[in-house]
Amino acid sequence: MKNLAATNDLKPALDWLDLDGITKTAWLAQLSPINVRAQAAVLSAANGRSVRQVLNAWVALGYLPAARLPLVMAAQSPDEVAS
Amino acid sequence: VTLLATWGAAQALAELAAENQALRARVAALLWNRQLNCPRREAIEDAWAGLDHDAYALLFFDLDGLNAANYAYGYAGVGERIASVWDGLRANLRAGDIHGQWLGGDEFLIAVPHADAAPLAARVQALLQLVELSASRVIVAAAPDLAATVGAAELAMKAARCGARGEGRRGVLVDLRERSKELGSA
Numbered sequence: 001m002k003n004l005a006a007t008n009d010l011k012p013a014l015d016w017l018d019l020d021g022i023t024k025t026a027w028l029a030q031l032s033p034i035n036v037r038a039q040a041a042v043l044s045a046a047n048g049r050s051v052r053q054v055l056n057a058w059v060a061l062g063y064l065p066a067a068r069l070p071l072v073m074a075a076q077s078p079d080e081v082a083s
Numbered sequence: 084v085t086l087l088a089t090w091g092a093a094q095a096l097a098e099l100a101a102e103n104q105a106l107r108a109r110v111a112a113l114l115w116n117r118q119l120n121c122p123r124r125e126a127i128e129d130a131w132a133g134l135d136h137d138a139y140a141l142l143f144f145d146l147d148g149l150n151a152a153n154y155a156y157g158y159a160g161v162g163e164r165i166a167s168v169w170d171g172l173r174a175n176l177r178a179g180d181i182h183g184q185w186l187g188g189d190e191f192l193i194a195v196p197h198a199d200a201a202p203l204a205a206r207v208q209a210l211l212q213l214v215e216l217s218a219s220r221v222i223v224a225a226a227p228d229l230a231a232t233v234g235a236a237e238l239a240m241k242a243a244r245c246g247a248r249g250e251g252r253r254g255v256l257v258d259l260r261e262r263s264k265e266l267g268s269a
Contacts, residue, residue: 016140016197018204018222019239030238038231042224045137046197 006053007060013047014057024063033068033075040072118159120166122183127192130181131229140200143236144207144220146189152216161188164214171210175203185233192233194225219244 017039019027028036040054047054055072058064064072114126122130146152152161165188172193176182181194195203200222211217221239226232 016200016222017224018201020219020221020243022239022243026242027235027239030242031235035231035235038226038228039224039235042137042226046224 006049007057010047010049010054010057011061014043014054014061014063024058024061028058028064033071036064036068036072037075116184118162118166119169119184119188121169121191124183124185127181127183127185128229131194134179134181134194134225136225136227138196139194139225140197140222141225141232141236142193142195142200142204142207142220142222143185143233143240144191144204144218145240146191146211147217147219149189158188161216164216167214168207168210168216171213172203172206175199175206192236 014024017024017027028039031039036055037051040051040058043049044051044054052073055064055069059066059069114123114129115121116123146165149161152164156164169182172182176193176195177199180196180199181192183192184190185192193203193207204220204222207218207220219240221236221243223232223236223239226235
């Protein structure tokens, strides 16, 4: 229940992405793991949540297949490498 | 002698400052596309590092039917139309926002705080309509890596356009993913 509440809480924050008709599911399916992570990282910082929480919410909302999570979590953004 | 030396040093400093100012003006001119009345890609790349990425969204737009528009209005005519759109948009931009030409004469981007992105997208479409142009546009999150952010926007736009052309969105998406893997970016 706690996770579900967190997801519902995050949904509006994730939904401002406006992809001109394409679904978030289709969009995320095209992005490489590192780019999925980069997009999640921005939304996480903007909403005071961890990247993992944003990705979990995307999975719970059906935007991202759970099977991609390990790949995305393993991907490191250039920003993270630099720091 | 001391007075003369001081005067000489002051004059040298003034000349240096004038030279510096002229150089800055030349760089600024190089970073500005006069025909389209907006900053060039290099200016966007320079400004991106200073952006508060967490708070910003990228509005990416791509003019529809540029070839047909060039044929109808001529290159200069299309340039004037785009320049007038930027004139109209500038009043809606805040200090710190980033805008400009990305690629060629038909891909442009604007980085603004999240809340401003959707209203600004509507404003862009309205201004384009006034000059009989239109554009596809997407809004994504602004990540520190500019190329990755634009890449995320371009992929969404390509997929939306493929779907709009009725080629079967799902099939095309699979192709794009395979293509990404071929390029080693997946």
